[in-house]
Amino acid sequence: xxxxxxxxxxxxxxxxxxxxxxxxxxxxxxxxxxxxxxxxxxxxxxxxxxxxxxxxxxxxxxxxxxxxxxxxxxxxxxxxxxxxxxxxxxxxxxxxxxxxxxxxx
Numbered sequence: 001x002x003x004x005x006x007x008x009x010x011x012x013x014x015x016x017x018x019x020x021x022x023x024x025x026x027x028x029x030x031x032x033x034x035x036x037x038x039x040x041x042x043x044x045x046x047x048x049x050x051x052x053x054x055x056x057x058x059x060x061x062x063x064x065x066x067x068x069x070x071x072x073x074x075x076x077x078x079x080x081x082x083x084x085x086x087x088x089x090x091x092x093x094x095x096x097x098x099x100x101x102x103x104x105x
Contacts, residue, residue: 027047065077078091
């Protein structure tokens with residue numbers, strides 16, 4: 001993905017970043033469907049570097065941390081997404097489910 005956008009940047013003479021939606025979708029598929037957590041880690045780290053103020057960067061990292069069993073870290077990421085957008089219903093639902101899961105331990 002980054003190679004493609006690097007080539008586009010060179011072709012057009014200015015930096016073109018992959019859209020956050022493309023990064024999130026790729027990371028989501030890699031995490032949830034493919035279960036390739038190593039690749040997903042790279043994707044969501046990249047997302048946080050390129051889009052540190054985007055709620056989906058933190059939501060994606062939260063999904064990854066949850067899949068890795070790092071529940072406290074996942075909670076922090078979901079809360080950060082909600083700090084950026086307090087009305088983000090997907091993050092609210094994931095946080096609530098995670099807190100219920102943590103409470104039942």
